Amino acid sequence: MVVIAGKAVLITGGNRGIGRALVEEALRRDASRVYLGTRAPVEHPDGRVTPLALGVTDREQIRRAVDAVESLDVLINNAGIALYDDLSDRRVIEQHLAVNLFGTYDVTQAFLPLLIRSGGAVVNNLSVNAFAPFPVIPAYSASKAALFNLTQSLRALLTEHGVSVHAVLTGPVDTDMSRDADSRGSVQLTV
Template sequence: MPSLNGAVVLVTGANGGIGTHFVHAALARGAAKVYATARNPLAWDDERIVPLPLDVTDPASIQAAVEAAPDVTVLINNAGASVSSAGILTHTDEEIRRNVETNFLGPLFLARAFAPILSAKDKSVIIDIHSALSWWAVAGIYSATKAALWSSTNSLRLELAPEGVHVVGVHVGYVDTPMAAHTTDPKTQPADLVGIVFEAVEAGEYEVLADETSVQLKAALSAPLDAVYPQLKTAHA
């Protein structure tokens, strides 16, 4: 089974609420080193944490990270972008491109770049943070990019399994971070999410449904579309 004990972990979006918890929780579970990446990485008061500049939308930055971190055994694709409006017809061109590049292409290209390194290690892992909105298209391009990431994670899992790389996809609804500050709906605490994810990784699971929202939305995938989206019934009434 995969283990965080002795692992060398790379976390994207390490400056954010979820990312910082991934950094600290990995060390608490015995990780030997954590590369804490961001466009402008923080300074950390722990010699086991290595700040590393990384822009997941920049191929040159990805390549530089691969060269700087050749000992990685666990890659956590946590960095993400959000949108200010729900309608895919009302997003700006910049929002659409930023979401596609950050939420989909970035994690995919990073996984591809690190695949040779991970394949050469024992019990290596890729963790992709999807969203419950991967299965519920109410957030426009954000939902679309998370759905694309879900699909690419499934593809990576199949292709990397023979190489001994364990690929985990994580689905969760609202998490109590600034990205979800606009809503009063129930939110998962970042520390709880990270704990659930690492428990699943060490149990050898492939998919994490971190909250009831994710459980319900996955179960609804087999339902008729007008049951998943009742507004369709209203539109045709």
């Protein structure tokens, strides 16, 4: 279990969907500071929230975000993409890997010194699609499977540094990202 009360928490992709809900839950659980990481900073009415420009594929933004964070107890890697595809376009697969796998890896590595200092935790928001591919988003599913393996490897490697690593395997969630998909895996097109 990851304790939030009194802790500094960074949430990537915190501007909408699951990320926004995570920000609100961290505040409800009395986090002392919530760093809200998004590609472009957004305003938040709670004084405990510090918006950060943090696109997970932008190494310069990652570096600046690290410089802006004084201390960190919990890193929640939530940013991600899910594009409809049929595995016919390698660029779509690469885009999923860039955000969902390498973006999470780069953010984790960048903030690792702060997490080691605090004996903190990494929480990677994955998906049940890591185990059971969703037919209309196979590149997403492949990237989440790779991220699950990365998460398991980080768990084993970082424990000796006092950092715990957790995987959250969400199922279907009613967000902007999943708005056009129904539970059977078909896509409803609106014309």
